[in-house]
Amino acid sequence: MTFSxxxxxxxxxxxxxxxxxxPVSVSAPHGIERVVRAGSAGPRVVVLHGYxxxxxGILGLMEGLESPARLLAPQAPSPALDGWAWFPLSRDVxxxxxxxxGIAAAADDIAVWMVEEGVSSTDPAVVTGFSQGGMLSFALAxxxxxxxxxxxxxxxxxxxxxxxxxPPPAPSPRIRAWHGADDRRVPAALAERTVxxxxxxxxxxxxxxxxxxxxxxxxxxxxxxxxxxxxxQADQAPxxx
Numbered sequence: 001m002t003f004s005x006x007x008x009x010x011x012x013x014x015x016x017x018x019x020x021x022x023p024v025s026v027s028a029p030h031g032i033e034r035v036v037r038a039g040s041a042g043p044r045v046v047v048l049h050g051y052x053x054x055x056x057g058i059l060g061l062m063e064g065l066e067s068p069a070r071l072l073a074p075q076a077p078s079p080a081l082d083g084w085a086w087f088p089l090s091r092d093v094x095x096x097x098x099x100x101x102g103i104a105a106a107a108d109d110i111a112v113w114m115v116e117e118g119v120s121s122t123d124p125a126v127v128t129g130f131s132q133g134g135m136l137s138f139a140l141a142x143x144x145x146x147x148x149x150x151x152x153x154x155x156x157x158x159x160x161x162x163x164x165x166x167p168p169p170a171p172s173p174r175i176r177a178w179h180g181a182d183d184r185r186v187p188a189a190l191a192e193r194t195v196x197x198x199x200x201x202x203x204x205x206x207x208x209x210x211x212x213x214x215x216x217x218x219x220x221x222x223x224x225x226x227x228x229x230x231x232x233q234a235d236q237a238p239x240x241x
Contacts, residue, residue, distance in 0.1 A: 050130045074113060104162060
C-alpha cells in the first residue's frame with residue numbers, strides 16, 4: 001500500500017540488512033555532535049526527536065517519570081525548519097522510495113554513539129521518540145537489539161525491508177509502540193504492520209492505537225511511555241534476600 005504523504009528518505013546510504021541474526025557493525029564514526037542530558041542516576045533513556053524538532057523539546061516526554069533515569073537526547077545532524085532532521089522529507093511514506101536506507105543509516109549512527117556512551121549488551125538502554133524518532137526507536141530495537149532493553153516508538157513504523165521476520169536474539173527487547181488512530185502523516189496501518197510482522201516472528205512487540213489522535217503524542221501515549229519505563233525499572237530492581 002502506498003501513502004502519498006510527506007516524511008523522510010535518504011537516497012544514498014548503506015543497504016539495510018535482511019534480519020537481526022547478525023549484529024550490524026558500529027565501528028564507523030557517527031554524526032552526533034550535541035546531546036542534551038538530564039538526570040545522573042538510573043538507567044539510560046535515549047529520547048529521539050522528530051523532523052524539525054529539538055532535543056530540548058522532546059525531553060518533555062519524560063516529565064513526570066517517578067524513578068531516577070539518565071536522559072539523553074541527541075541532536076540530529078541536518079537543520080530543518082526550526083530544528084533538526086535525521087533524514088530528508090519524502091512524499092511516499094509507505095512506498096518504495098528509499099525510506100529503508102535512510103532509517104538504517106541514522107539508526108546505525110545512533111548505535112555508534114550509544115556504544116560510546118557506555119551502552120552495551122550487559123547495560124542496554126531504553127529508546128523512545130516521536131515520528132522520525134519513533135521510526136528510529138523501532139530500527140534500533142530491530143538492528144541493534146543487544147543495545148536495547150525497551151523501545152517505545154511513538155508515531156513511528158518500519159518499512160518492510162527493515163522489519164525483521166526472524167526471531168530476535170535472547171534476551172529480546174520489549175517493544176511497546178503507540179500511534180494515533182487518525183494519523184495522516186504516518187498512517188497507523190504502517191505501525192500495525194510493523195508490530196504484526198515482528199510479533200509473528202517472536203519479538204515481544206505490542207501496539208496501542210489512540211482513538212481520535214493524529215500525528216502527535218496524545219496524553220495516553222505519554223502516560224503509557226512513562227508506565228513502560230517504570231515497569232521495566234521495577235522488573236530490573238534487585239529483590240530483597
